[in-house]
Amino acid sequence: MHGAGNDFVMIDTISQRIKLRPRDIRRIADRRRGVGCDQVLLVEPPGQPEADFRYRIFNADGSEAGQCGNGARCFARFVRHRRLTHLTTMVVEAGSSLMTLRLRENHEVEVDMGAPLFTPADIPFRRAETAPEYELTAAGETLRVGVLSMGNPHAVLRVNDVNDGSLERLGEAIRSHEDFPEETNAGFLEVVDRTHVRLRVFERGVGETEACGSGACAAVVYGRRMGWLDDRVTVELTGGKLHIQWQGDDSSVLMTGPTAISFEGTIRL
Structure with missing residues:
Protein backbone atom coordinates (compact mmCIF):
# COMPACT_ATOMS: atom_id res chain seq x y z
CA MET A 1 0.00 0.00 0.00
CA ALA A 115 -0.91 16.95 20.50
CA PRO A 116 2.71 17.78 19.58
CA LEU A 117 5.39 17.62 22.26
CA PHE A 118 7.86 20.47 22.62
CA THR A 119 9.81 19.66 25.80
CA PRO A 120 13.33 18.64 24.68
CA ALA A 121 13.48 15.60 26.99
CA ASP A 122 10.25 14.25 25.44
CA ILE A 123 11.51 14.51 21.85
CA PRO A 124 14.38 13.60 22.75
CA PHE A 125 16.66 16.57 21.97
CA ARG A 126 19.72 17.73 23.89
CA ARG A 127 18.64 21.20 24.98
CA ALA A 128 17.94 22.53 28.47
CA GLU A 129 14.98 24.79 27.63
CA THR A 130 11.97 24.75 25.32
CA ALA A 131 11.93 27.27 22.45
CA PRO A 132 9.97 27.83 19.20
CA GLU A 133 13.21 27.21 17.27
CA TYR A 134 16.83 26.37 17.98
CA GLU A 135 20.25 27.01 16.53
CA LEU A 136 21.85 23.87 15.09
CA THR A 137 25.24 23.49 13.39
CA ALA A 138 25.16 20.83 10.67
CA ALA A 139 27.22 20.22 7.52
CA GLY A 140 29.30 23.30 8.34
CA GLU A 141 26.25 25.59 8.45
CA THR A 142 24.46 27.31 11.33
CA LEU A 143 20.74 26.69 10.97
CA ARG A 144 17.54 27.77 12.71
CA VAL A 145 15.25 24.75 13.10
CA GLY A 146 11.97 23.90 14.76
CA VAL A 147 12.18 20.74 16.86
CA LEU A 148 9.21 18.76 18.19
CA SER A 149 7.76 15.29 18.52
CA MET A 150 4.69 13.91 16.78
CA GLY A 151 5.24 10.53 18.42
CA ASN A 152 8.67 10.58 16.74
CA PRO A 153 11.29 13.36 16.61
CA HIS A 154 11.30 16.01 13.87
CA ALA A 155 13.62 18.87 13.00
CA VAL A 156 12.15 21.30 10.45
CA LEU A 157 14.14 23.90 8.50
CA ARG A 158 12.46 26.62 6.44
CA VAL A 159 13.99 26.94 2.95
CA ASN A 160 13.32 29.09 -0.10
CA ASP A 161 13.11 26.13 -2.48
CA VAL A 162 12.59 22.46 -1.63
CA ASN A 163 14.27 21.53 -4.92
CA ASP A 164 17.60 22.97 -3.74
CA GLY A 165 20.30 20.40 -4.51
CA SER A 166 22.03 20.88 -1.15
CA LEU A 167 19.10 19.53 0.87
CA GLU A 168 20.14 15.88 0.60
CA ARG A 169 23.47 16.67 2.26
CA LEU A 170 21.79 18.77 4.93
CA GLY A 171 19.10 16.16 5.50
CA GLU A 172 21.65 13.48 6.33
CA ALA A 173 23.60 15.85 8.60
CA ILE A 174 20.48 16.87 10.55
CA ARG A 175 19.06 13.34 10.73
CA SER A 176 22.19 11.95 12.40
CA HIS A 177 23.10 15.04 14.46
CA GLU A 178 24.57 14.26 17.87
CA ASP A 179 21.99 16.43 19.63
CA PHE A 180 19.33 13.85 18.72
CA PRO A 181 20.19 10.72 20.74
CA GLU A 182 17.65 8.64 18.78
CA GLU A 183 18.29 10.49 15.50
CA THR A 184 15.52 12.59 13.94
CA ASN A 185 13.42 13.09 10.83
CA ALA A 186 14.68 16.10 8.87
CA GLY A 187 12.05 18.22 7.12
CA PHE A 188 12.53 21.10 4.67
CA LEU A 189 9.64 23.53 4.54
CA GLU A 190 8.90 25.95 1.70
CA VAL A 191 6.04 28.34 2.52
CA VAL A 192 4.02 29.17 -0.62
CA ASP A 193 1.35 31.12 1.28
CA ARG A 194 -0.49 30.88 4.60
CA THR A 195 -2.51 27.83 3.55
CA HIS A 196 -0.07 26.06 1.22
CA VAL A 197 3.45 24.69 1.75
CA ARG A 198 5.85 22.35 0.02
CA LEU A 199 7.84 19.79 2.00
CA ARG A 200 10.64 17.25 1.67
CA VAL A 201 11.43 14.83 4.50
CA PHE A 202 14.46 12.63 5.12
CA GLU A 203 13.28 9.95 7.53
CA ARG A 204 15.50 8.22 10.05
CA GLY A 205 16.08 4.59 9.15
CA VAL A 206 14.75 5.12 5.61
CA GLY A 207 16.12 8.20 3.84
CA GLU A 208 14.05 10.54 1.70
CA THR A 209 10.46 9.38 1.17
CA GLU A 210 7.80 10.68 -1.20
CA ALA A 211 5.63 11.64 1.76
CA CYS A 212 5.81 11.71 5.56
CA GLY A 213 2.57 12.21 7.46
CA SER A 214 4.08 12.97 10.85
CA GLY A 215 6.62 15.20 9.08
CA ALA A 216 3.80 17.16 7.43
CA CYS A 217 2.17 17.63 10.83
CA ALA A 218 5.46 18.74 12.40
CA ALA A 219 6.10 21.24 9.60
CA VAL A 220 2.68 22.84 9.97
CA VAL A 221 3.00 22.99 13.76
CA TYR A 222 6.38 24.72 13.42
CA GLY A 223 5.01 27.13 10.80
CA ARG A 224 2.00 27.94 12.98
CA ARG A 225 4.19 28.61 16.03
CA MET A 226 6.33 30.97 13.97
CA GLY A 227 3.26 32.85 12.69
CA TRP A 228 3.69 31.89 9.04
CA LEU A 229 0.61 29.66 8.58
CA ASP A 230 -3.13 29.49 9.21
CA ASP A 231 -4.79 26.62 11.09
CA ARG A 232 -5.65 24.65 7.91
CA VAL A 233 -2.79 23.97 5.52
CA THR A 234 -2.31 21.87 2.39
CA VAL A 235 1.10 20.21 2.42
CA GLU A 236 2.44 19.36 -1.03
CA LEU A 237 4.94 16.49 -1.04
CA THR A 238 6.62 14.63 -3.88
CA GLY A 239 3.99 11.87 -3.78
CA GLY A 240 0.84 13.94 -3.24
CA LYS A 241 -0.99 16.30 -0.91
CA LEU A 242 -1.95 16.04 2.76
CA HIS A 243 -4.36 18.32 4.61
CA ILE A 244 -3.31 19.34 8.12
CA GLN A 245 -5.32 21.13 10.82
CA TRP A 246 -3.95 22.45 14.12
CA GLN A 247 -5.64 24.99 16.36
CA GLY A 248 -2.52 25.47 18.46
CA ASP A 249 -1.55 24.99 22.12
CA ASP A 250 -2.45 21.50 23.40
CA SER A 251 -4.94 20.63 20.65
CA SER A 252 -4.54 17.54 18.50
CA VAL A 253 -3.15 17.68 14.97
CA LEU A 254 -5.56 16.29 12.36
CA MET A 255 -4.20 14.89 9.12
CA THR A 256 -6.30 13.81 6.13
CA GLY A 257 -4.91 12.15 3.02
CA PRO A 258 -5.23 9.36 0.44
CA THR A 259 -4.58 5.63 0.63
CA ALA A 260 -3.99 3.11 -2.16
CA ILE A 261 -3.60 -0.65 -2.39
CA SER A 262 -0.83 -1.51 -4.87
CA PHE A 263 -0.94 -5.32 -4.78
CA GLU A 264 -1.29 -8.34 -2.52
CA GLY A 265 0.86 -11.46 -2.31
CA THR A 266 2.91 -13.87 -0.21
CA ILE A 267 6.59 -14.12 0.66
CA ARG A 268 8.57 -17.02 2.13
CA LEU A 269 11.15 -16.06 4.76
Missing part, protein backbone atom coordinates in the same frame (compact mmCIF):
# COMPACT_ATOMS: atom_id res chain seq x y z
CA HIS A 2 0.99 3.62 -0.16
CA GLY A 3 -0.18 6.94 1.19
CA ALA A 4 0.84 9.76 -1.16
CA GLY A 5 3.79 7.67 -2.35
CA ASN A 6 5.05 6.67 1.10
CA ASP A 7 4.86 2.89 0.64
CA PHE A 8 4.33 0.05 3.09
CA VAL A 9 4.12 -3.70 3.33
CA MET A 10 1.12 -4.40 5.58
CA ILE A 11 1.07 -7.73 7.40
CA ASP A 12 -1.91 -9.14 9.27
CA THR A 13 -0.61 -10.89 12.40
CA ILE A 14 -4.09 -11.42 13.85
CA SER A 15 -5.23 -14.21 11.53
CA GLN A 16 -1.72 -15.68 11.22
CA ARG A 17 1.13 -16.16 13.68
CA ILE A 18 4.41 -14.60 12.66
CA LYS A 19 7.55 -13.27 14.31
CA LEU A 20 9.80 -11.04 12.24
CA ARG A 21 13.48 -10.46 12.94
CA PRO A 22 15.28 -7.28 11.82
CA ARG A 23 16.89 -9.21 8.97
CA ASP A 24 13.42 -10.30 7.81
CA ILE A 25 12.28 -6.66 7.78
CA ARG A 26 15.34 -5.65 5.76
CA ARG A 27 14.69 -8.43 3.24
CA ILE A 28 11.02 -7.52 2.82
CA ALA A 29 11.90 -3.83 2.39
CA ASP A 30 14.68 -4.49 -0.15
CA ARG A 31 13.48 -3.13 -3.50
CA ARG A 32 15.66 -5.55 -5.51
CA ARG A 33 15.60 -8.77 -3.46
CA GLY A 34 12.33 -8.44 -1.53
CA VAL A 35 8.98 -6.72 -1.91
CA GLY A 36 10.29 -3.19 -1.46
CA CYS A 37 8.92 -0.49 0.85
CA ASP A 38 9.75 2.43 3.12
CA GLN A 39 8.30 0.66 6.17
CA VAL A 40 6.77 -2.66 7.24
CA LEU A 41 3.59 -2.37 9.33
CA LEU A 42 2.22 -5.15 11.53
CA VAL A 43 -1.46 -5.36 12.48
CA GLU A 44 -1.73 -6.82 16.00
CA PRO A 45 -4.44 -7.35 18.64
CA PRO A 46 -4.72 -4.44 21.09
CA GLY A 47 -3.03 -4.42 24.47
CA GLN A 48 -5.23 -1.67 25.92
CA PRO A 49 -8.98 -2.20 26.49
CA GLU A 50 -9.97 1.08 24.80
CA ALA A 51 -8.09 0.21 21.57
CA ASP A 52 -9.41 -1.77 18.60
CA PHE A 53 -5.98 -2.70 17.20
CA ARG A 54 -2.29 -2.23 17.80
CA TYR A 55 0.17 -1.50 15.05
CA ARG A 56 3.93 -1.61 14.93
CA ILE A 57 6.11 0.18 12.38
CA PHE A 58 9.53 -0.97 11.21
CA ASN A 59 11.85 1.10 9.06
CA ALA A 60 13.57 -0.35 6.01
CA ASP A 61 16.79 -0.85 8.02
CA GLY A 62 14.97 -3.09 10.53
CA SER A 63 14.68 -0.52 13.34
CA GLU A 64 11.31 0.08 14.98
CA ALA A 65 9.69 3.49 14.56
CA GLY A 66 7.37 5.22 17.00
CA GLN A 67 4.87 6.82 14.63
CA CYS A 68 3.87 7.03 10.98
CA GLY A 69 0.93 9.15 9.84
CA ASN A 70 0.77 7.80 6.28
CA GLY A 71 1.05 4.28 7.64
CA ALA A 72 -1.81 4.91 10.06
CA ARG A 73 -4.08 5.89 7.18
CA CYS A 74 -3.13 2.78 5.24
CA PHE A 75 -3.68 0.75 8.41
CA ALA A 76 -7.30 1.91 8.66
CA ARG A 77 -8.06 0.99 5.08
CA PHE A 78 -6.17 -2.32 5.34
CA VAL A 79 -8.13 -3.67 8.31
CA ARG A 80 -11.40 -2.83 6.54
CA HIS A 81 -10.18 -4.34 3.28
CA ARG A 82 -9.18 -7.55 5.07
CA ARG A 83 -12.53 -7.61 6.92
CA LEU A 84 -10.82 -7.47 10.30
CA THR A 85 -13.34 -4.82 11.38
CA HIS A 86 -16.61 -3.20 10.30
CA LEU A 87 -15.72 0.09 12.01
CA THR A 88 -15.26 3.35 10.09
CA THR A 89 -13.84 5.07 13.19
CA MET A 90 -11.29 3.13 15.21
CA VAL A 91 -8.78 3.61 18.00
CA VAL A 92 -5.35 2.06 17.54
CA GLU A 93 -2.27 1.75 19.69
CA ALA A 94 0.97 3.09 18.23
CA GLY A 95 3.80 2.72 20.69
CA SER A 96 2.56 4.05 24.03
CA SER A 97 -0.05 6.37 22.50
CA LEU A 98 -3.57 5.98 21.08
CA MET A 99 -4.73 7.37 17.75
CA THR A 100 -8.21 7.78 16.31
CA LEU A 101 -8.59 6.91 12.61
CA ARG A 102 -11.66 7.87 10.54
CA LEU A 103 -12.36 6.51 7.06
CA ARG A 104 -13.68 9.18 4.68
CA GLU A 105 -14.91 9.11 1.10
CA ASN A 106 -12.69 8.21 -1.87
CA HIS A 107 -10.38 6.07 0.31
CA GLU A 108 -9.19 9.06 2.31
CA VAL A 109 -8.54 8.67 6.03
CA GLU A 110 -8.38 11.29 8.78
CA VAL A 111 -5.90 10.64 11.57
CA ASP A 112 -5.97 12.30 14.98
CA MET A 113 -2.22 12.46 15.58
CA GLY A 114 -2.52 13.80 19.13
Whole structure:
Protein backbone atom coordinates (compact mmCIF):
# COMPACT_ATOMS: atom_id res chain seq x y z
CA MET A 1 0.00 0.00 0.00
CA HIS A 2 0.99 3.62 -0.16
CA GLY A 3 -0.18 6.94 1.19
CA ALA A 4 0.84 9.76 -1.16
CA GLY A 5 3.79 7.67 -2.35
CA ASN A 6 5.05 6.67 1.10
CA ASP A 7 4.86 2.89 0.64
CA PHE A 8 4.33 0.05 3.09
CA VAL A 9 4.12 -3.70 3.33
CA MET A 10 1.12 -4.40 5.58
CA ILE A 11 1.07 -7.73 7.40
CA ASP A 12 -1.91 -9.14 9.27
CA THR A 13 -0.61 -10.89 12.40
CA ILE A 14 -4.09 -11.42 13.85
CA SER A 15 -5.23 -14.21 11.53
CA GLN A 16 -1.72 -15.68 11.22
CA ARG A 17 1.13 -16.16 13.68
CA ILE A 18 4.41 -14.60 12.66
CA LYS A 19 7.55 -13.27 14.31
CA LEU A 20 9.80 -11.04 12.24
CA ARG A 21 13.48 -10.46 12.94
CA PRO A 22 15.28 -7.28 11.82
CA ARG A 23 16.89 -9.21 8.97
CA ASP A 24 13.42 -10.30 7.81
CA ILE A 25 12.28 -6.66 7.78
CA ARG A 26 15.34 -5.65 5.76
CA ARG A 27 14.69 -8.43 3.24
CA ILE A 28 11.02 -7.52 2.82
CA ALA A 29 11.90 -3.83 2.39
CA ASP A 30 14.68 -4.49 -0.15
CA ARG A 31 13.48 -3.13 -3.50
CA ARG A 32 15.66 -5.55 -5.51
CA ARG A 33 15.60 -8.77 -3.46
CA GLY A 34 12.33 -8.44 -1.53
CA VAL A 35 8.98 -6.72 -1.91
CA GLY A 36 10.29 -3.19 -1.46
CA CYS A 37 8.92 -0.49 0.85
CA ASP A 38 9.75 2.43 3.12
CA GLN A 39 8.30 0.66 6.17
CA VAL A 40 6.77 -2.66 7.24
CA LEU A 41 3.59 -2.37 9.33
CA LEU A 42 2.22 -5.15 11.53
CA VAL A 43 -1.46 -5.36 12.48
CA GLU A 44 -1.73 -6.82 16.00
CA PRO A 45 -4.44 -7.35 18.64
CA PRO A 46 -4.72 -4.44 21.09
CA GLY A 47 -3.03 -4.42 24.47
CA GLN A 48 -5.23 -1.67 25.92
CA PRO A 49 -8.98 -2.20 26.49
CA GLU A 50 -9.97 1.08 24.80
CA ALA A 51 -8.09 0.21 21.57
CA ASP A 52 -9.41 -1.77 18.60
CA PHE A 53 -5.98 -2.70 17.20
CA ARG A 54 -2.29 -2.23 17.80
CA TYR A 55 0.17 -1.50 15.05
CA ARG A 56 3.93 -1.61 14.93
CA ILE A 57 6.11 0.18 12.38
CA PHE A 58 9.53 -0.97 11.21
CA ASN A 59 11.85 1.10 9.06
CA ALA A 60 13.57 -0.35 6.01
CA ASP A 61 16.79 -0.85 8.02
CA GLY A 62 14.97 -3.09 10.53
CA SER A 63 14.68 -0.52 13.34
CA GLU A 64 11.31 0.08 14.98
CA ALA A 65 9.69 3.49 14.56
CA GLY A 66 7.37 5.22 17.00
CA GLN A 67 4.87 6.82 14.63
CA CYS A 68 3.87 7.03 10.98
CA GLY A 69 0.93 9.15 9.84
CA ASN A 70 0.77 7.80 6.28
CA GLY A 71 1.05 4.28 7.64
CA ALA A 72 -1.81 4.91 10.06
CA ARG A 73 -4.08 5.89 7.18
CA CYS A 74 -3.13 2.78 5.24
CA PHE A 75 -3.68 0.75 8.41
CA ALA A 76 -7.30 1.91 8.66
CA ARG A 77 -8.06 0.99 5.08
CA PHE A 78 -6.17 -2.32 5.34
CA VAL A 79 -8.13 -3.67 8.31
CA ARG A 80 -11.40 -2.83 6.54
CA HIS A 81 -10.18 -4.34 3.28
CA ARG A 82 -9.18 -7.55 5.07
CA ARG A 83 -12.53 -7.61 6.92
CA LEU A 84 -10.82 -7.47 10.30
CA THR A 85 -13.34 -4.82 11.38
CA HIS A 86 -16.61 -3.20 10.30
CA LEU A 87 -15.72 0.09 12.01
CA THR A 88 -15.26 3.35 10.09
CA THR A 89 -13.84 5.07 13.19
CA MET A 90 -11.29 3.13 15.21
CA VAL A 91 -8.78 3.61 18.00
CA VAL A 92 -5.35 2.06 17.54
CA GLU A 93 -2.27 1.75 19.69
CA ALA A 94 0.97 3.09 18.23
CA GLY A 95 3.80 2.72 20.69
CA SER A 96 2.56 4.05 24.03
CA SER A 97 -0.05 6.37 22.50
CA LEU A 98 -3.57 5.98 21.08
CA MET A 99 -4.73 7.37 17.75
CA THR A 100 -8.21 7.78 16.31
CA LEU A 101 -8.59 6.91 12.61
CA ARG A 102 -11.66 7.87 10.54
CA LEU A 103 -12.36 6.51 7.06
CA ARG A 104 -13.68 9.18 4.68
CA GLU A 105 -14.91 9.11 1.10
CA ASN A 106 -12.69 8.21 -1.87
CA HIS A 107 -10.38 6.07 0.31
CA GLU A 108 -9.19 9.06 2.31
CA VAL A 109 -8.54 8.67 6.03
CA GLU A 110 -8.38 11.29 8.78
CA VAL A 111 -5.90 10.64 11.57
CA ASP A 112 -5.97 12.30 14.98
CA MET A 113 -2.22 12.46 15.58
CA GLY A 114 -2.52 13.80 19.13
CA ALA A 115 -0.91 16.95 20.50
CA PRO A 116 2.71 17.78 19.58
CA LEU A 117 5.39 17.62 22.26
CA PHE A 118 7.86 20.47 22.62
CA THR A 119 9.81 19.66 25.80
CA PRO A 120 13.33 18.64 24.68
CA ALA A 121 13.48 15.60 26.99
CA ASP A 122 10.25 14.25 25.44
CA ILE A 123 11.51 14.51 21.85
CA PRO A 124 14.38 13.60 22.75
CA PHE A 125 16.66 16.57 21.97
CA ARG A 126 19.72 17.73 23.89
CA ARG A 127 18.64 21.20 24.98
CA ALA A 128 17.94 22.53 28.47
CA GLU A 129 14.98 24.79 27.63
CA THR A 130 11.97 24.75 25.32
CA ALA A 131 11.93 27.27 22.45
CA PRO A 132 9.97 27.83 19.20
CA GLU A 133 13.21 27.21 17.27
CA TYR A 134 16.83 26.37 17.98
CA GLU A 135 20.25 27.01 16.53
CA LEU A 136 21.85 23.87 15.09
CA THR A 137 25.24 23.49 13.39
CA ALA A 138 25.16 20.83 10.67
CA ALA A 139 27.22 20.22 7.52
CA GLY A 140 29.30 23.30 8.34
CA GLU A 141 26.25 25.59 8.45
CA THR A 142 24.46 27.31 11.33
CA LEU A 143 20.74 26.69 10.97
CA ARG A 144 17.54 27.77 12.71
CA VAL A 145 15.25 24.75 13.10
CA GLY A 146 11.97 23.90 14.76
CA VAL A 147 12.18 20.74 16.86
CA LEU A 148 9.21 18.76 18.19
CA SER A 149 7.76 15.29 18.52
CA MET A 150 4.69 13.91 16.78
CA GLY A 151 5.24 10.53 18.42
CA ASN A 152 8.67 10.58 16.74
CA PRO A 153 11.29 13.36 16.61
CA HIS A 154 11.30 16.01 13.87
CA ALA A 155 13.62 18.87 13.00
CA VAL A 156 12.15 21.30 10.45
CA LEU A 157 14.14 23.90 8.50
CA ARG A 158 12.46 26.62 6.44
CA VAL A 159 13.99 26.94 2.95
CA ASN A 160 13.32 29.09 -0.10
CA ASP A 161 13.11 26.13 -2.48
CA VAL A 162 12.59 22.46 -1.63
CA ASN A 163 14.27 21.53 -4.92
CA ASP A 164 17.60 22.97 -3.74
CA GLY A 165 20.30 20.40 -4.51
CA SER A 166 22.03 20.88 -1.15
CA LEU A 167 19.10 19.53 0.87
CA GLU A 168 20.14 15.88 0.60
CA ARG A 169 23.47 16.67 2.26
CA LEU A 170 21.79 18.77 4.93
CA GLY A 171 19.10 16.16 5.50
CA GLU A 172 21.65 13.48 6.33
CA ALA A 173 23.60 15.85 8.60
CA ILE A 174 20.48 16.87 10.55
CA ARG A 175 19.06 13.34 10.73
CA SER A 176 22.19 11.95 12.40
CA HIS A 177 23.10 15.04 14.46
CA GLU A 178 24.57 14.26 17.87
CA ASP A 179 21.99 16.43 19.63
CA PHE A 180 19.33 13.85 18.72
CA PRO A 181 20.19 10.72 20.74
CA GLU A 182 17.65 8.64 18.78
CA GLU A 183 18.29 10.49 15.50
CA THR A 184 15.52 12.59 13.94
CA ASN A 185 13.42 13.09 10.83
CA ALA A 186 14.68 16.10 8.87
CA GLY A 187 12.05 18.22 7.12
CA PHE A 188 12.53 21.10 4.67
CA LEU A 189 9.64 23.53 4.54
CA GLU A 190 8.90 25.95 1.70
CA VAL A 191 6.04 28.34 2.52
CA VAL A 192 4.02 29.17 -0.62
CA ASP A 193 1.35 31.12 1.28
CA ARG A 194 -0.49 30.88 4.60
CA THR A 195 -2.51 27.83 3.55
CA HIS A 196 -0.07 26.06 1.22
CA VAL A 197 3.45 24.69 1.75
CA ARG A 198 5.85 22.35 0.02
CA LEU A 199 7.84 19.79 2.00
CA ARG A 200 10.64 17.25 1.67
CA VAL A 201 11.43 14.83 4.50
CA PHE A 202 14.46 12.63 5.12
CA GLU A 203 13.28 9.95 7.53
CA ARG A 204 15.50 8.22 10.05
CA GLY A 205 16.08 4.59 9.15
CA VAL A 206 14.75 5.12 5.61
CA GLY A 207 16.12 8.20 3.84
CA GLU A 208 14.05 10.54 1.70
CA THR A 209 10.46 9.38 1.17
CA GLU A 210 7.80 10.68 -1.20
CA ALA A 211 5.63 11.64 1.76
CA CYS A 212 5.81 11.71 5.56
CA GLY A 213 2.57 12.21 7.46
CA SER A 214 4.08 12.97 10.85
CA GLY A 215 6.62 15.20 9.08
CA ALA A 216 3.80 17.16 7.43
CA CYS A 217 2.17 17.63 10.83
CA ALA A 218 5.46 18.74 12.40
CA ALA A 219 6.10 21.24 9.60
CA VAL A 220 2.68 22.84 9.97
CA VAL A 221 3.00 22.99 13.76
CA TYR A 222 6.38 24.72 13.42
CA GLY A 223 5.01 27.13 10.80
CA ARG A 224 2.00 27.94 12.98
CA ARG A 225 4.19 28.61 16.03
CA MET A 226 6.33 30.97 13.97
CA GLY A 227 3.26 32.85 12.69
CA TRP A 228 3.69 31.89 9.04
CA LEU A 229 0.61 29.66 8.58
CA ASP A 230 -3.13 29.49 9.21
CA ASP A 231 -4.79 26.62 11.09
CA ARG A 232 -5.65 24.65 7.91
CA VAL A 233 -2.79 23.97 5.52
CA THR A 234 -2.31 21.87 2.39
CA VAL A 235 1.10 20.21 2.42
CA GLU A 236 2.44 19.36 -1.03
CA LEU A 237 4.94 16.49 -1.04
CA THR A 238 6.62 14.63 -3.88
CA GLY A 239 3.99 11.87 -3.78
CA GLY A 240 0.84 13.94 -3.24
CA LYS A 241 -0.99 16.30 -0.91
CA LEU A 242 -1.95 16.04 2.76
CA HIS A 243 -4.36 18.32 4.61
CA ILE A 244 -3.31 19.34 8.12
CA GLN A 245 -5.32 21.13 10.82
CA TRP A 246 -3.95 22.45 14.12
CA GLN A 247 -5.64 24.99 16.36
CA GLY A 248 -2.52 25.47 18.46
CA ASP A 249 -1.55 24.99 22.12
CA ASP A 250 -2.45 21.50 23.40
CA SER A 251 -4.94 20.63 20.65
CA SER A 252 -4.54 17.54 18.50
CA VAL A 253 -3.15 17.68 14.97
CA LEU A 254 -5.56 16.29 12.36
CA MET A 255 -4.20 14.89 9.12
CA THR A 256 -6.30 13.81 6.13
CA GLY A 257 -4.91 12.15 3.02
CA PRO A 258 -5.23 9.36 0.44
CA THR A 259 -4.58 5.63 0.63
CA ALA A 260 -3.99 3.11 -2.16
CA ILE A 261 -3.60 -0.65 -2.39
CA SER A 262 -0.83 -1.51 -4.87
CA PHE A 263 -0.94 -5.32 -4.78
CA GLU A 264 -1.29 -8.34 -2.52
CA GLY A 265 0.86 -11.46 -2.31
CA THR A 266 2.91 -13.87 -0.21
CA ILE A 267 6.59 -14.12 0.66
CA ARG A 268 8.57 -17.02 2.13
CA LEU A 269 11.15 -16.06 4.76
